[in-house]
Amino acid sequence: IATVFLDRCLAFCRTGGTVSAVMPQNWLFLKSYMKLRERLLKQEQWELVARLGEGGFHSSAAAGAFTILLGISHTRAPEGHLLCGLDVSEERDATGKARSLLDAEMTCVEQGRQLENPDYIIGVDQNESGEPLAIYAKSLAGIDSGDSQRFRFKFWEMDSLLKGWIRQLNSATQTMEYSGREHILFFEDGKGALSQCPGASIRNIKYWGKQGVSISRMRNIPASLSIGESWDRNCACIIPKNNNDLYSLWTYCSSQNFITQVRRLNQKLSVSEATFENIPFDLDHWTKVAEEQYPHGLPDPYSDDPTQWLFHGHPCGSVIWDEETKQLAHGPIRTDGTVLHVAIARLLGYRWPAETDSGMELAAEAREWVQRCDALLPFADDDGIAGIPSLRGEGRLVDRLRALLAAAYGTAWSPDVENELLRAAGYTKNDGRLRGDLEGFLRDEFFASHSQLFHHRPFIWQLWDGRADGFSVLLNYHKLDRRNLERLIYTYLGGWITQQRSEVAAATPGAEERLVAALDLKGRLEKILEGEKPYDIFIRWK
DNA sequence: AGTTACGGCCCGAACTATCG
DNA sequence: CGATAGTTCGGGCCGTAACT
Known part of the structure; x- marks a missing residue:
């Protein structure tokens, strides 16, 4: 108007x-x-x-x-x-x-x-030299599922890729070689429910398998490399006509200059894919830059981020880009906020896609970390249920976790590192001091920050009776079938109840209250097992 | 003329900042 | 520190240009 x-x-x-x-x-x-x-x-x-x-x-x-x-x-x-x-x-x-x-x-x-x-397009800025990018590459729209709640999951919501599911690139939050690798899509070869869904739009699948640069269309248009995966509507995939141009193209697309050029032509929050074909691209210039930046070529896929399917799975292992040698290298042992989360997920039997998919294209350094994960497999719980207090004679979760971390860190492990991990995981007060110890973290903090790290799609759940000294377990929901739910109620919780009864008999302080809370929890879990409304949640979900 | 898919609008969930 | 207000952004939806 x-x-x-x-x-x-x-x-x-x-x-x-x-x-x-x-x-x-x-x-x-x-x-x-x-x-x-x-x-x-x-x-x-x-x-x-x-x-x-x-x-x-x-x-x-x-x-x-x-x-x-x-x-x-x-x-x-x-x-x-x-x-x-x-x-x-x-x-x-x-x-x-x-x-x-x-x-x-x-x-x-x-x-x-x-x-x-x-x-x-109206613009008063200086024109950049170079031919339009369209001469060297195509910028293509991705798949619009039309109903992502139904067709799109995070990879960690599935133990391994089921039939019909594929991995799909989504928008990256910052420019780096490998990111935006969180989603899986129920594609069924383009012939199933997705293709029938009104509002779904399957686009450009004939370009799958080709390498390119995946650009997120929003705000500061972060870029990531594509090794031929499918991609979604919020990315544009820029695919060079000549595969040899990929690395000059990547050097350009990952530069500040690229953002400036795109924004000169289009100031909208979300840029349409066609805009990328209109920006100038000086191939010779960017080839020279690429030869300096990547003298040994682009790095193979790697990631230290557990929300990426490329993640090697090791709690503290690290693969980094070495600016000196201009090659990938093993980085320093990690002590960031994700270490505890990876360790806990491993302890409950979760493994990352890179570990179980031997065909996944991965940098050699990342593969080495995948292999070093084998040494941690014996620490994984058999049924994916681990008591924070010792249950079934399995020992306290905090001790089992320390054992796993000690194995992962080797000689680098110490109580100082443990505190550093708690601090990195955000278990601190305003003044920067720790809110509690590792057991406190497991009881009060872990689940909330696990949910936050994994985009509010948690796969490790916490089940407790609401008491600070009460029954509390972490469990791997991939393993929670009917048999394991029964085991949870009758073996784990049952054992806890037996223990509280004998403590009541011995007049141990607090045992009475613990017993009441545990029996109440047992009653509610049994209703879920029966599956009568409104307790049929388990039936609907499994 | 019918079909496809590009391009862009805009809703509302999620996130962030501010205040009491 | 929690509640609330303000802000950002993912993604569904739909008009229409381009194609068959």
């Missing part, structure tokens, strides 16, 4: 009269306004384009709007007419923008030259 107003206002003007308007910015570059831009550039005289950016109004109700201040005169522009550009979008509020408009540096460009821009 803003462009219609502008058009009407120009029509109201007598020849040479000027319209000045504050309006939304999008029509300056969106493809659907291409014809309007062409007409206004050819028939009217552009005086001023000032980018105001976000927050151009005092009112917070319009905070999200991206605006421009425009001046156009109703007359045909003479040959060589200069249009003036200002950019105050960096100023955060209306007052700052108003001040900046008076003294910001003005860029003047020939109006006629705007007709040479791709899609007649």
